[in-house]
Amino acid sequence: MFQRSDSTTAEQISALxxxxxxxxxxxxxxxxxxxxxxxxxxxVWDHSGREYLDFSSQLVNTNIGHxxxxxxxxxxxxxxxxxxxxxxxANAARSEAARLIAERAPAGMEKIFFTNAGADAIENAIRxxxxxxxxxxxxxxxxxxxxxTGAAIASTGDWRRQSNEYDRAHVHFFGxxxxxSEFWASAPLQECERALHHLERVITCEGPASIAAxxxxxxxxTAGVLIPPPGYLAGVRALADRHGITLILxxxxxxFGRTGRWLALDxxxxxxxxxxxxxxxNSGYVPAGGVIISDEIAATFDDRVFPGGLTYSGHPxxxxxxxGSIRAMAAEGIIDHAAQIGSDVLGPALxxxxxRHAVVGEVRGEGVFWALELVTDRATREPVGAVxxxxxxxxxxxxxxxxxxxxxxxxxVPPCVITAEEVAQGVAALDEVLSLDLLG
Numbered sequence: 001m002f003q004r005s006d007s008t009t010a011e012q013i014s015a016l017x018x019x020x021x022x023x024x025x026x027x028x029x030x031x032x033x034x035x036x037x038x039x040x041x042x043x044v045w046d047h048s049g050r051e052y053l054d055f056s057s058q059l060v061n062t063n064i065g066h067x068x069x070x071x072x073x074x075x076x077x078x079x080x081x082x083x084x085x086x087x088x089x090a091n092a093a094r095s096e097a098a099r100l101i102a103e104r105a106p107a108g109m110e111k112i113f114f115t116n117a118g119a120d121a122i123e124n125a126i127r128x129x130x131x132x133x134x135x136x137x138x139x140x141x142x143x144x145x146x147x148x149t150g151a152a153i154a155s156t157g158d159w160r161r162q163s164n165e166y167d168r169a170h171v172h173f174f175g176x177x178x179x180x181s182e183f184w185a186s187a188p189l190q191e192c193e194r195a196l197h198h199l200e201r202v203i204t205c206e207g208p209a210s211i212a213a214x215x216x217x218x219x220x221x222t223a224g225v226l227i228p229p230p231g232y233l234a235g236v237r238a239l240a241d242r243h244g245i246t247l248i249l250x251x252x253x254x255x256f257g258r259t260g261r262w263l264a265l266d267x268x269x270x271x272x273x274x275x276x277x278x279x280x281x282n283s284g285y286v287p288a289g290g291v292i293i294s295d296e297i298a299a300t301f302d303d304r305v306f307p308g309g310l311t312y313s314g315h316p317x318x319x320x321x322x323x324g325s326i327r328a329m330a331a332e333g334i335i336d337h338a339a340q341i342g343s344d345v346l347g348p349a350l351x352x353x354x355x356r357h358a359v360v361g362e363v364r365g366e367g368v369f370w371a372l373e374l375v376t377d378r379a380t381r382e383p384v385g386a387v388x389x390x391x392x393x394x395x396x397x398x399x400x401x402x403x404x405x406x407x408x409x410x411x412x413v414p415p416c417v418i419t420a421e422e423v424a425q426g427v428a429a430l431d432e433v434l435s436l437d438l439l440g
Contacts, residue, residue, distance in 0.1 A: 010035040010047035024148075025160070034397070039066030042418045044402060052397070055414050055426050056404035057368075060221060061279035063257045064325050064334060065415040071285050074324025075317055082316050087309060093319035100326045101281070101292060104262040106271040111298040113306075114290040114314040118252035118278035119147025121289040122215070124308050125274045126151045128293065129213035129246035131307065132300045136168065137206060139199075139245075140215040141175035143223035146250055155215050158223065169210075173202045175220070176229050179362045179373065180381065188229035196235040208243035213274075218264040221253035224409055225371035227364055233270040240273075246297070247272040252289065256280030257329060257416040260339025260367030267366075273297055282325040283415075288318035329416075338416035342367040345420045349427040350412060357434040359384070370412040372430075376439055383408035388438050395436065399429040 013035050023031055037047045042065055045051045057063065064071060078093055085091045098112040113128075115121045126138055140146065142157035153160060154167040174182040176195040183194035203211060214236060220226040233249075240247040249272040254264035258280055261267055265275070274297065278289030312318075329335055342365070350370055354360040361375035374384040374392070389405050396403045404411040414426065 010037075013047075034402075041065040041067075042415045042422050050400070052400050052402040053414070053422055053426050053429075054402045055396075055412055056402050057413050057415050058284065059279070060253050060258070060369075060404065060411070060413045061284040063280040063338075063368075063416045064283045064329060065417040068283070068325070068328060068417075070328040071282065071321050071324040074320045075285060078316050078320035084312075085314075085316055087311070087313040091314065091316055091319070093316045093323060094314035097314075097319040097322040097326075100323060101277070101290070104326075105275065105292045106265070108271070108295050109275070109292050110295060111293040112290050113293060113308075114288065114310075114319070115278075116287050116310055116312050116315075117147070117289045118250075118276060119149040119152040119289075120310065121252065121276035121278055121291050122146045122152040122155065122248075122250065123149050125248045125276050125291045126155070126213060126215070127308050128274060128291065128297055128300075128306070129248060131304075132297045133212045133244065133246055135210055135212035137171055137211045138169060138213050138215055139171050139173060139202065139206070139211060141217075141220065141223075142172045143175055143177060143220055143226060144215075144217055144250075145220075145222040146215065146217075147252075171202065171206055171211075173199050175216070175226070176232050177224070177226050178229065179364075189231070192229040192232045192235065195229075195232060196239070199236065200239055203239060203243060203245075208245065211243065211245050213246040213248050214240055215248045215250060217250045217252075217254060218268070219254040219259060219366075219369065221369070221411075222406055224373065224406070225365045225369055225411060225413075227366060228268065231269075233265070233268045237270045237272070246274065248274045248276065250276050252276055252278045253280075254369065256326075257335050257338050258367055258369045258413070260335065260342050262335055282318065282321040285321040285325070286315070286318040288315070288322060334416050338367045341416075341418060341420065341423065342370075345423050346370060346412065346414075346418075346427075349423060353427065353430060353434060356431075359434055359438055365412070368412075368414050368416055368418065372410040372412065374408050374410065374438075384438070391436075391438060392433055395433040396429055399432060401426050401429040 036044050043051050044054050101112050102110050140155040144157040146152045146155045151167040153164040154170040176191045178191045185191035255277045273294045275292040350363045354363045359374050362373045376382045
């Protein structure tokens with residue numbers, strides 16, 4: 001239930017925001033951000049008490065939901081004990097967070113390097129791969145997003161990379177995306193085989209001995225929740241092994257419950273050398289991220305200095321939030337709940353929408369990680385434009401649903417704790433909006 005914590009009005013907050021806050025990825029003049037006052041589980045509310053179903057999980061990160069009492073309590077308790085500590089020291093919260101993460105990683109990955117967020121997790125994974133292999137180049141997909149720092153944004157495949165290519169030796173390739181195949185494929189197996197052939201040709205042409213790493217999102221998120229076809233990730237692993245290339249899987253968005261598994265890679269026949277994480281590990285309650293490191297790569301730095309570090313690596317408040325989140329997820333069966341909601345409730349409901357609305361070209365996803373791709377024509381698959389997507393956003397907000405939109409897609413990415421009743425509420429709003437004459 002909405003509670004006012006002070007006398008500041010939404011208008012005052014908005015005015016201060018407009019005067020002093022510089023927002024990311026935006027032209028500033030026309031911004032009018034929604035002012036949020038609070039949240040609980042899958043719901044947020046504004047200062048008037050109006051509630052919104054959070055179908056966005058903010059930026060696809062509040063996996064455990066808003067204000068989970070166990071995570072809030074863990075942060076509060078740690079704040080009473082020790083609010084900060086330098087990375088060179090050992091600390092109970094950091095050690096326990098590392099243990100809990102390593103328990104959920106593949107066998108042979110015992111060490112965790114903590115960062116402040118997902119982008120610097122990518123930075124440090126690339127650094128580890130380059131030092132470990134003695135090579136320079138990083139291969140990544142055009143349909144990807146890896147963060148907004150030097151190597152991370154250079155690895156990113158979408159438009160945001162183009163003004164930020166300051167890091168060296170990045171090469172892009174096309175990953176599988178059957179609905180808009182770059183390989184003239186008509187079936188998943190064909191898409192997989194041709195995508196792997198394409199990647200192998202890129203490796204050959206770039207020179208295998210120059211390539212330090214292949215970097216992939218296990219399930220590309222911002223690019224459209226692109227579920228990899230069977231065999232693709234295992235095929236990439238085989239190519240990496242053949243040429244001595246490090247395989248980095250980016251689980252920043254897909255990890256810790258989003259796909260209905262602790263790690264998205266648990267659903268595929270692949271074990272990478274490095275795994276990056278952030279977002280879902282503690283639902284973003286305190287900024288945190290990290291790299292899960294294979295024993296082989298960790299051993300590279302047994303007697304060699306690792307050339308990286310962060311003042312807030314393993315910050316106690318962040319570590320406590322990770323411990324509280326993982327323990328609560330395990331105790332409350334939240335991962336299994338996300339899987340069941342996806343397979344039995346959310347997935348079928350979205351498939352029904354696609355059956356009934358011609359503007360939906362494709363539905364894809366798993367767990368609480370879904371996308372509706374909107375098109376002007378199912379035959380040509382022409383994407384709808386910004387005017388349509390802006391209307392979709394405003395219409396969903398008007399119906400009390402906070403959406404996540406990217407390109408021509410509605411990403412349906414609620415918290416892992418969403419109930420069947422809340423799914424029905426959100427899908428009903430989607431149904432109403434998709435019933436409008438969006439293309440008229």
